[in-house]
Amino acid sequence: MPILFKRVRELRNYLESVRCDRGKNKLVGFVPTMGYLHEGHIELIKRSKLQNDITVVSIYVNPTQFGENEDYDRYPRDIDRDLAICNEQGVDVVFVPDDKEIYPNGFQTVVMVEGLSDILEGKFRPGHFKGVTTVVTKLINAVMPDRLYLGEKDFQQMVIIKRMIEDLLLPVEIVPVPTVRDKDGLAMSSRNTYLSEDERKSATAIYKSLLLAKEMVSNGERRMNTIRKRMEEFLKSHPHIKKIDYIEACDNQLNIKEEVSKGDRILIAVWVGNTRLIDNMEL
Amino acid sequence: MPILFKRVRELRNYLESVRCDRGKNKLVGFVPTMGYLHEGHIELIKRSKLQNDITVVSIYVNPTQFGENEDYDRYPRDIDRDLAICNEQGVDVVFVPDDKEIYPNGFQTVVMVEGLSDILEGKFRPGHFKGVTTVVTKLINAVMPDRLYLGEKDFQQMVIIKRMIEDLLLPVEIVPVPTVRDKDGLAMSSRNTYLSEDERKSATAIYKSLLLAKEMVSNGERRMNTIRKRMEEFLKSHPHIKKIDYIEACDNQLNIKEEVSKGDRILIAVWVGNTRLIDNMEL
Numbered sequence: 001m002p003i004l005f006k007r008v009r010e011l012r013n014y015l016e017s018v019r020c021d022r023g024k025n026k027l028v029g030f031v032p033t034m035g036y037l038h039e040g041h042i043e044l045i046k047r048s049k050l051q052n053d054i055t056v057v058s059i060y061v062n063p064t065q066f067g068e069n070e071d072y073d074r075y076p077r078d079i080d081r082d083l084a085i086c087n088e089q090g091v092d093v094v095f096v097p098d099d100k101e102i103y104p105n106g107f108q109t110v111v112m113v114e115g116l117s118d119i120l121e122g123k124f125r126p127g128h129f130k131g132v133t134t135v136v137t138k139l140i141n142a143v144m145p146d147r148l149y150l151g152e153k154d155f156q157q158m159v160i161i162k163r164m165i166e167d168l169l170l171p172v173e174i175v176p177v178p179t180v181r182d183k184d185g186l187a188m189s190s191r192n193t194y195l196s197e198d199e200r201k202s203a204t205a206i207y208k209s210l211l212l213a214k215e216m217v218s219n220g221e222r223r224m225n226t227i228r229k230r231m232e233e234f235l236k237s238h239p240h241i242k243k244i245d246y247i248e249a250c251d252n253q254l255n256i257k258e259e260v261s262k263g264d265r266i267l268i269a270v271w272v273g274n275t276r277l278i279d280n281m282e283l
Numbered sequence: 284m285p286i287l288f289k290r291v292r293e294l295r296n297y298l299e300s301v302r303c304d305r306g307k308n309k310l311v312g313f314v315p316t317m318g319y320l321h322e323g324h325i326e327l328i329k330r331s332k333l334q335n336d337i338t339v340v341s342i343y344v345n346p347t348q349f350g351e352n353e354d355y356d357r358y359p360r361d362i363d364r365d366l367a368i369c370n371e372q373g374v375d376v377v378f379v380p381d382d383k384e385i386y387p388n389g390f391q392t393v394v395m396v397e398g399l400s401d402i403l404e405g406k407f408r409p410g411h412f413k414g415v416t417t418v419v420t421k422l423i424n425a426v427m428p429d430r431l432y433l434g435e436k437d438f439q440q441m442v443i444i445k446r447m448i449e450d451l452l453l454p455v456e457i458v459p460v461p462t463v464r465d466k467d468g469l470a471m472s473s474r475n476t477y478l479s480e481d482e483r484k485s486a487t488a489i490y491k492s493l494l495l496a497k498e499m500v501s502n503g504e505r506r507m508n509t510i511r512k513r514m515e516e517f518l519k520s521h522p523h524i525k526k527i528d529y530i531e532a533c534d535n536q537l538n539i540k541e542e543v544s545k546g547d548r549i550l551i552a553v554w555v556g557n558t559r560l561i562d563n564m565e566l
Binding site: 008012016019020025102103104106107108109110111112113114115116133137138141142144163164166167168169170171253 | 291295299302303308385386387389390391392393394395396397398399416420421424425427446447449450451452453454536
């Protein structure tokens with residue numbers, strides 16, 4: 001069984017005691033999660049297990065990255081199931097802090113990546129990335145990992161955290177892990193549990209629309225306008241696809257592109273019924 | 284002679300190699316400075332030497348904490364003299380990064396302590412503390428010290444950094460060091476070099492005005508209005524004291540007090556000629 005910590009101090013003392021071993025530093029891999037673990041998280045854990053001596057998983061649904069009308073309250077939680085998965089996967093340490101541990105009484109400090117946090121997801125979820133970068137800084141400081149495992153499904157989040165780590169001189173390396181998909185192509189997400197059976201079927205259109213874009217580009221299309229229109233048409237031909245927040249292309253530094261080329265990435269946010277899903281694909 | 288590093292990576296590699304010693308972690312004390320070292324800095328260094336195995340001093344004039352019309356360009360610099368002082372004091376490591384090392388190309392990340400950064404100094408130097416907290420986070424991440432030595436002369440800065448360290452779960456302990464004063468009471472500051480001989484004489488009125496306040500309080504006065512008026516009168520009776528930015532009292536968490544009591548602190552910012560000086564004293 002993994003060792004479970006709820007307190008930063010205890011987690012830190014433990015990691016300190018095992019890290020410095022006969023003059024050699026053991027490597028610590030860290031997988032930060034909001035719990036309700038799925039195949040995507042398991043892939044992150046497996047990578048960490050391969051590359052490090054100690055793997056730490058954190059489970060914390062961070063309130064500050066949810067907007068007021070978002071799904072913080074109903075976000076799925078199942079700590080027993082999560083711990084069983086961590087156990088199966090051979091995770092060494094699980095960190096399950098409560099809000100007081102992460103946000104001490106009277107906290108006032110925020111970490112912000114200006115610019116990158118305001119586009120794409122940031123436009124539709126104001127304050128979201130400020131919450132993310134603040135909590136990830138705290139978790140990194142609590143764990144002091146050598147490597148941080150992040151899924152490419154949250155591509156903007158990954159780029160922003162990478163920028164933050166570089167800017168703040170945090171001594172940790174990001175390991176990006178490709179999106180894990182269900183058999184029908186839907187990207188793994190804890191929010192998929194919100195979908196009804198019918199919505200679940202329609203949701204596969206997101207992946208298919210990305211494949212469509214990729215095909216258009218390999219057939220020579222470069223204009224994002226044309227690609228976007230085609231994707232929108234395709235998506236709207238499916239029931240339950242209620243609204244498209246954005247379909248955009250960008251390069252690896254999140255510079256928005258109107259003329260796309262290979263290696264760029266298409267990012268999409270779509271409402272399926274009352275559930276907001278995001279996905280992306282490299283062209 | 285101390286070992287000199289200009290690069291974060293090299294500093295980090297060195298500290299990593301000496302820190303983990305036969306299963307025991309050596310303690311690292313850190314004194315961040317903007318150089319032009321004086322007796323105040325030397326006191327910080329001495330404390331760090333006493334309490335730690337390794338003492339690191341950084342010398343970096345951080346551009347982002349200076350306002351547009353402030354003294355960044357003319358801020359005094361003398362790296363040879365600073366290194367000689369570090370050598371005399373037995374400093375182990377001196378970190379002298381350049382701007383590119385601290386602010387990587389395209390940097391966008393800021394660390395902010397909201398609220399505390401907007402009062403007192405923050406009111407008169409907008410953006411100042413945002414620059415301070417951002418650079419101190421970077422320096423802490425570069426050095427990874429066990430203890431951080433800060434002078435009480437910059438009292439608000441110390442409280443803000445303490446708040447930040449607590450909020451961000453940074454694994455470092457702040458050691459506050461009392462203000463070092465010249466024989467006539469003037470608080471040590473690199474900016475004292477800006478003063479003409481006459482201005483230097485008038486500048487002692489700052490310390491004397493704080494003593495005056497302290498005496499008033501020990502004689503039973505509680506009203507900050509009365510104390511402030513008396514201090515202003517006293518200060519203005521000296522030549523070259525051109526402007527008083529503020530005279531305020533606060534508790535240890537920087538809550539502004541209008542009724543003061545023992546243990547509170549009076550903070551003051553005064554222009555002597557074209558030089559802005561700050562000071563403070565516990566009541």
